[in-house]
Amino acid sequence: MGSKNKLKRFKENETFKNVIQPKREEIEKNMFPLKGKWKEFFGNDNPIVLELGCGKGEYTVGLARQDSQKNFIGIDIKGARFWRGAKSALEESLPNAAFLRTQIELIDQVFAENEVSEIWITFPDPQIKYKRTKHRLTNQSFLARYRHILIEDGVVHLKTDSEFLHGYTLGLLHGLGLDVCYANHDVYKNEGSPWEVLGIQTFYEQQYLEKGKPITYIQFKVS
Numbered sequence: 001m002g003s004k005n006k007l008k009r010f011k012e013n014e015t016f017k018n019v020i021q022p023k024r025e026e027i028e029k030n031m032f033p034l035k036g037k038w039k040e041f042f043g044n045d046n047p048i049v050l051e052l053g054c055g056k057g058e059y060t061v062g063l064a065r066q067d068s069q070k071n072f073i074g075i076d077i078k079g080a081r082f083w084r085g086a087k088s089a090l091e092e093s094l095p096n097a098a099f100l101r102t103q104i105e106l107i108d109q110v111f112a113e114n115e116v117s118e119i120w121i122t123f124p125d126p127q128i129k130y131k132r133t134k135h136r137l138t139n140q141s142f143l144a145r146y147r148h149i150l151i152e153d154g155v156v157h158l159k160t161d162s163e164f165l166h167g168y169t170l171g172l173l174h175g176l177g178l179d180v181c182y183a184n185h186d187v188y189k190n191e192g193s194p195w196e197v198l199g200i201q202t203f204y205e206q207q208y209l210e211k212g213k214p215i216t217y218i219q220f221k222v223s
């Protein structure tokens, strides 16, 4: 994407009522006004579902279309990417979809304890190199952040093309004695995955599918 186009999207994001772009400083000083108040933002008590590293936000918009009784928030640091999802949600008048521009590392500072019901992690960079372990979105320190913001029975969904990340996550969950509700290492070949897994495809997923890569899925709990 050219820089002119990016600038145009950044400008438009500022005018979108479903886009929230807090300053890092505001979050770090615990002055982010929506922390603990997301229900007020949506104007209802419905459960809150996050998509981490949402890119263009296919899951956020796709799930919001299907379930008006839940609120969905796509999170990514790249605003020019989620501009697509935010624009679609506005065009389709989906009041239950929003986008938050922030670092996932700050997740437990933008949501309060027990404020979130479900988390989707869609095709994250697997961060295979050992020195990149700290950036893996299912490492122990991210799991602790998710535990903090999730309700007691909250669920995490990981959909990835990376056999490495799939295996790493299963191994870690097993080692920690956490509950794996469902796992499938090739969702389009082996039956049994929920409709959300089969019925919504992301931008990155479509590219992996064209290359014939199996898509994996794990649904798990962190407490």
Ligand SMILES: C[S@@+](CC[C@H](N)C(=O)[O-])C[C@H]1O[C@@H](n2cnc3c(N)ncnc32)[C@H](O)[C@@H]1O
Pocket (backbone or CB within 6 Å): 052, 053, 054, 055, 056, 057, 075, 076, 077, 078, 081, 102, 103, 104, 105, 122, 123, 124, 125, 202, 203, 204, 205
């Ligand atoms: C490989 S892309 C996948 C995008 C989308 N989920 C899909 O499947 O098409 C990973 C996304 O995660 C975002 N991301 C990676 N690390 C992040 C972080 N620490 N905080 C916020 N966003 C992050 C990137 O900007 C990118 O859009």
